[in-house]
Amino acid sequence: xxxxxxxxxxxxLKAPPPRPGDGNGKATPLDHAAEAGISVVDWVDERTSLSxxxxxxxxxxxxxxxxxxxxxxxxxMFAFLSQAVTGVFLAMFYKPDxxxxxxxxxxxxxxxxxxxxxVRGMHKWGSSVMVILVFLHMGRTFFFGAYKYPRELNWLIxxxxxxxxxxxxxxxxxxxxxxxxxxATIVGVNINGTGPLLGPYLxxxxxxxxxxxxxxxxxxxxxxxxxxPGLIAALIGAHLYLVAKLGTxxxxxxxxxxxxxxxxxxx
Amino acid sequence: MNKSxxxxxxxxxxxxxxxxxPFFPYAxxxxxxxxxxxxxxxxxxxLVLGAELGSKANPTTTTYVPRPEWYFFFLFELLRVIxxxxxxxxxxxxxxxxxxxxxxxxxxxxxxxxxRPERRxxxxxTGIFVICAMALLTYxxxxxxxxxxxxxxxxxxxxxAGGQTLAEFEAGKKVVAQSGCLACHKIGENGNDGPGPxxxxxxxxxxxxxxxxxxxxxxxxxxxxxxLPPQKFNAVVSFLSQLK
Numbered sequence: 001x002x003x004x005x006x007x008x009x010x011x012x013l014k015a016p017p018p019r020p021g022d023g024n025g026k027a028t029p030l031d032h033a034a035e036a037g038i039s040v041v042d043w044v045d046e047r048t049s050l051s052x053x054x055x056x057x058x059x060x061x062x063x064x065x066x067x068x069x070x071x072x073x074x075x076x077m078f079a080f081l082s083q084a085v086t087g088v089f090l091a092m093f094y095k096p097d098x099x100x101x102x103x104x105x106x107x108x109x110x111x112x113x114x115x116x117x118x119v120r121g122m123h124k125w126g127s128s129v130m131v132i133l134v135f136l137h138m139g140r141t142f143f144f145g146a147y148k149y150p151r152e153l154n155w156l157i158x159x160x161x162x163x164x165x166x167x168x169x170x171x172x173x174x175x176x177x178x179x180x181x182x183x184a185t186i187v188g189v190n191i192n193g194t195g196p197l198l199g200p201y202l203x204x205x206x207x208x209x210x211x212x213x214x215x216x217x218x219x220x221x222x223x224x225x226x227x228x229p230g231l232i233a234a235l236i237g238a239h240l241y242l243v244a245k246l247g248t249x250x251x252x253x254x255x256x257x258x259x260x261x262x263x264x265x266x267x
Numbered sequence: 268m269n270k271s272x273x274x275x276x277x278x279x280x281x282x283x284x285x286x287x288x289p290f291f292p293y294a295x296x297x298x299x300x301x302x303x304x305x306x307x308x309x310x311x312x313x314l315v316l317g318a319e320l321g322s323k324a325n326p327t328t329t330t331y332v333p334r335p336e337w338y339f340f341f342l343f344e345l346l347r348v349i350x351x352x353x354x355x356x357x358x359x360x361x362x363x364x365x366x367x368x369x370x371x372x373x374x375x376x377x378x379x380x381x382x383r384p385e386r387r388x389x390x391x392x393t394g395i396f397v398i399c400a401m402a403l404l405t406y407x408x409x410x411x412x413x414x415x416x417x418x419x420x421x422x423x424x425x426x427x428a429g430g431q432t433l434a435e436f437e438a439g440k441k442v443v444a445q446s447g448c449l450a451c452h453k454i455g456e457n458g459n460d461g462p463g464p465x466x467x468x469x470x471x472x473x474x475x476x477x478x479x480x481x482x483x484x485x486x487x488x489x490x491x492x493x494x495l496p497p498q499k500f501n502a503v504v505s506f507l508s509q510l511k
């Protein structure tokens with residue numbers, strides 16, 4: 001018979017724990033159930049050896065003195081995740097059809113789908129929040145000198161992520177296909193076209209030809225939905241790996257070697 | 268940073284790191300709280316400001332004023348401020364490209380060992396200057412008038428004349444601005460210089476009747492404006508015939 005777990009009573013009133021040897025050392029089904037989570041993790045770990053990596057990532061030390069400015073990076077990543085989740089829900093309804101289907105599908109989401117306007121609002125404003133957080137995170141890195149040795153490569157990855165975030169914003173702006181989206185994108189693509197050397201080729205690539213046409217919307221849609229999110233996710237992975245590998249920076253005003261207390265603590 | 272400076276940094280850092288706390292749960296707790304704040308911001312923005320949907324895209328309109336997302340306003344303003352055609356590529360592609368290249372080069376240019384903000388005056392000054400410039404351009408861009416507007420001040424003679432003349436001048440200015448004339452003509456500081464002639468002083472070259480005739484029966488590729496309602500047409504003619 002399985003037994004219910006003991007109620008939370010004061011220690012003095014608890015029954016003494018079973019002594020070794022009681023119950024012939026056999027685990028009851030309840031014991032198995034209690035250990036189920038551990039067993040599953042063990043099973044996976046036996047086949048992947050991931051626990052070392054998880055421990056390396058989660059139980060690494062973060063230097064003394066880190067403050068709230070150090071949460072801006074993870075906040076940016078969180079904003080990206082929010083964009084990804086709301087974006088998936090929008091993609092369930094969206095049709096990249098410039099002859100009316102795109103606008104109609106967004107109108108349908110906004111006006112008729114349950115919580116549709118709310119999710120679209122989260123996606124729209126989430127992009128602004130993400131851009132602000134990217135810039136704040138970059139500002140923190142810049143002013144704290146955190147791009148210096150040995151973290152130069154992580155700064156480069158961060159700059160690519162900043163550019164990709166702007167690309168996301170630019171390509172996403174067209175998708176609702178209302179007046180604002182259409183004309184702002186035409187202007188944006190034409191601005192690209194004035195660039196030196198590659199400019200005309202870039203704007204032809206974005207439009208899918210010399211004229212703004214049916215191909216343009218599906219091109220923006222594919223870039224916005226597949227190409228850039230994939231790149232961002234992969235680069236966030238690389239960015240995080242390097243953060244864990246090199247360690248979070250300490251605030252620049254902390255100097256261990258000149259601080260006798262900290263020196264002593266090390267010894 | 269030379270080799271000994273690098274080693275000193277790594278030594279310093281390893282001490283500070285050894286003094287620290289584990290990422291889980293201390294940093295994770297802070298990050299989680301921050302994530303809640305971010306989520307709360309996004310949800311509040313969505314609930315308060317919503318997601319508007321304008322009217323359907325219409326490629327044939329000529330009067331629509333495109334606006335980018337607010338974080339591109341600084342580029343938009345840069346393009347508006349820089350007028351000479353030879354400098355336009357610099358404003359549109361040059362500045363962003365140079366900005367990106369500088370960001371990429373930053374860790375290779377600034378290789379000094381110093382990390383404290385107060386001891387890096389050049390970096391701090393540059394950073395604060397860039398932030399202020401972008402903030403100012405964003406602010407200006409947000410408050411910029413529509414690109415299909417004529418910012419020419421009304422001549423004092425017309426203001427003094429008042430009444431019918433002034434009303435027709437202002438109405439004509441508006442119709443000209445909205446009719447896409449600025450795409451090919453320059454009027455004062457606004458519009459493109461070509462392919463059409465500069466209209467800033469058109470009245471000194473063409474009499475009133477000449478202007479009206481050209482509007483009805485123009486040289487290609489300019490479209491004819493004979494289908495404008497007579498009131499608007501007269502306003503346009505009165506406006507243009509005052510540009511001396």
